Amino acid sequence: NAGVTQTPKFQVLKTGQSMTLQCAQDMNHNSMYWYRQDPGMGLRLIYYSASEGTTDKGEVPNGYNVSRLNKREFSLRLESAAPSQTSVYFCASSQDRSSAQYFGPGTRLTVL
Amino acid sequence: AQSVTQLGSHVSVSEGALVLLRCNYSSSVPPYLFWYVQYPNQGLQLLLKYTSAATLVKGINGFEAEFKKSETSFHLTKPSAHMSDAAEYFCAVSPVFFGNEKLTFGTGTRLTIIP
Numbered sequence: 001n002a003g004v005t006q007t008p009k010f011q012v013l014k015t016g017q018s019m020t021l022q023c024a025q026d027m028n029h030n031s032m033y034w035y036r037q038d039p040g041m042g043l044r045l046i047y048y049s050a051s052e053g054t055t056d057k058g059e060v061p062n063g064y065n066v067s068r069l070n071k072r073e074f075s076l077r078l079e080s081a082a083p084s085q086t087s088v089y090f091c092a093s094s095q096d097r098s099s100a101q102y103f104g105p106g107t108r109l110t111v112l
Numbered sequence: 113a114q115s116v117t118q119l120g121s122h123v124s125v126s127e128g129a130l131v132l133l134r135c136n137y138s139s140s141v142p143p144y145l146f147w148y149v150q151y152p153n154q155g156l157q158l159l160l161k162y163t164s165a166a167t168l169v170k171g172i173n174g175f176e177a178e179f180k181k182s183e184t185s186f187h188l189t190k191p192s193a194h195m196s197d198a199a200e201y202f203c204a205v206s207p208v209f210f211g212n213e214k215l216t217f218g219t220g221t222r223l224t225i226i227p
Contacts, residue, residue, distance in 0.1 A: 004155075033214070040121070042202060042219040043156075058214065090155055100146060101215060103155035 002026055004104035006091050012110045013081045021076040021107050023091030031094045032074035033058075033101065034066060036087040043090065049074055081111045114139045116205045118218035126226045131175075131190040133221050135203030138184065144206040145186045146215070147177055151199045159201075162186060173197070198225045 007022045025032065030051050035043040045058030049068040063085060065077045074093075078085060088108050092101040119134040137143060144163050148156040160171025167179045173196075177188045186203060203218040 040219060042217040044217075045214055048214055092156075100158040100161055101156075103148075103157070105155045106153075 004091055004093055004102050006089075006104035006107050008107060009105065010108050012112065013078075014112050015082060017081050018077065018079050019081065019109075020078075021089055021091075021109075022073070023075065023104060024073045025091075025093040025102070026072065027093060027095075027102065028071070029093035029095050029102075030071075031096065032068065033092040033094075034064070034074070034076045035090045035092065036060065036085075037090060037106075038087050046076065046089075081109075083111045085109065086111045114143060114205050114207055114216050116203050116216055116218040118201075118203050118221050120221055121219065122222045122224065124224040124226055125193045127195055128192050131188070131193045131197065131223065133188040133201050133203075133223065135177075135186045135188065135218060136184055137186060137203075137205045139205060139207065141207075142179070142181055145177075145179060146204040146206070147171065147175070147186075147188050148202045148204060148217075149173075149199050150202065150220075156202060159188070193225050195225050195227065198223055 004025045033048045034046040037043050044060050047066040049055045052071045067075045088106050090106050091104040094101040115138045117136045146161045147159040150156045160169045162169050162179045170176045175190045200220045200222045202220050206215045
């Protein structure tokens, strides 16, 4: 039981490049989330998916797109990376809103 | 809108001393409340959660938190700090009723343990 896995662990991009962050969970959870973590700002929700086939914007969605590929997988895409998107990105999943969220190990992204 | 405030971005305690990390929330109705811990270069791990059952919640690693509605607080405590408790701690709030809001995190408190 791996929990929540994320790939890659580290990535360096040049401004304007695109990339997709992958996330998968094996706990049969309904909800999945993407956060970014920046120093002094805690975690901010980018997008979430309450169930397979649905996605909604969070607090900071600009510059990102998501796909809930199936119940297990939830990807985050940066179409044209900007230095302001340098951050650590965490994927999480939960059974429902009253349940705890389980986090992946994170992806450290640097945009030059 | 819901929000959560963690008082003190850095807290230092001596090994064996009491740990107290403060969290206050703002919500129109008592929400669900969570404490998470993050060790260096790792993701967040759930310490404990309050979901309207007992007001004193016990979590992992000897931590506990008490929900106080009158003070809108959910402070995290541990009677005796251990070196392994050095980490960053996040309080988070989630609304009970259906809506557009999801889990909102505080800005975190970095706990340092002094040998």
